[in-house]
Amino acid sequence: MSQAFVFRTIDLDGNTIRTAVRPGKPHLTPLLVFNGIGANLELIFPFVNALDPDLEVIAFDVPGVGGSSTPNTPYRFPGLAKLAARMLDYLDYGQVSVIGVSWGGALAQQFAHDYPERCKKLILAATAAGAVMVPGKPKVLMLMASPRRYIQPSYGAHIAPEIYGGAFRRDKTLALSFASKVRSSGKLGYYWQLFAGMGWTSIHWLHKIKQPTLVLAGDDDPLIPLINMRMIAWRIPNSQLHVLDDGHLFLITRAETVAPIIMKFLQEERQRAIMHPQQTISPSH
Incomplete structure (x- = not known):
């Protein structure tokens, strides 16, 4: 299905x-994707393919991941x-x-905070502050x-x-399928990504994020326990929390379930405008 993408x-x-x-x-409005640590953009194709085909989607490999070059110095x-x-x-x-x-949810929070005029709506999946x-x-x-799971796919499938968690516990073929799509750029890029998050937190400015925000969480996430997503939803003023019966990678394992939730959220304002056209018309003087 990746032939639909323009690289x-x-x-x-x-x-x-x-x-x-x-x-x-x-x-x-086009959707920009910030991927997880070490994850090349191909890994989110199953999720993107489940979204409405009318939605334009932009994905990229951060420096040091997939097909992007690895910088000589770390970044934040x-x-x-x-x-x-x-890039936009x-x-x-x-x-x-x-x-x-x-x-990538941390990067999304940073982007929404630093460039509020560029970010219309925010979706945070399986992330923390x-x-x-x-x-x-x-x-x-x-x-x-350790980047080993990305460099050695068989090990990645094993762990x-x-x-x-979630569906990966129940279906062993999922891990093999996921591992087969991994494209590693080596250890250094992974360590740069780890460094970017060291000491970083958004907790003191989350209340300043004004964009409508959809917070998505899995109830069996070994990496990011659910309470973290509840905390983010509590701190961001204009947010809603949706909990799924799955693990950390529910965007991929439950793409057909998650995609309609996301599309509804992205289209809410447009639907309101259609239902209540008088709200979009400036009053005459």
Whole structure:
């Protein structure tokens, strides 16, 4: 199904960034995807394919991941948010909605905070507020601290039930399918991603995020316990929480269930405008 995507590799601030766009229709605000740690953009294709085909979707490999170049020095989330804004400029996008998954959820929070005019709506999936969070089990965190699962797919498939939970516990073929789509750029890029999150937290400014926000969580997530998503939803003023019966990677394992929830959220304002057209008309004087 990936043939629907248009791939481009662009040069930004000394980085070579691999991008993929699934073209859509202009009546829907495009959706920008921030992926999880170590995850190349192909891993979210099953989720994107479950979304309304009219929705334009922008995905990219962050520096050091997949087909993007690995920088010589580490980076932080504010720098990555700026890079994402520059990428949108380069690709000629104005305002987008944003979805962030796991590690990418932290980057999505940073982007929504730093570029509120560029981010229309925010979707946070299986993520946390950074350093101020209730951590997963120590053994699971230790497994996550190593890039081995991305460099050695068979090992990734072996530990997937323990680190991802949910459907990965019940269906062993899921882990093998997921591992087969992994495209590693090596250890350094993974360590740079870990460094980006060290000491970072959004907890003190989450209340300033004004965008309508959809918080999605799995009830069997070994990496990000559910209480973290409840805390984010509580801190962001204009937010709603939706809990799914699954683990950390519910966007992939439950794509057909999650996609309609996301589309409803993204289209809510437009539906209101159609139902109540008088609200969109300026009063005459």
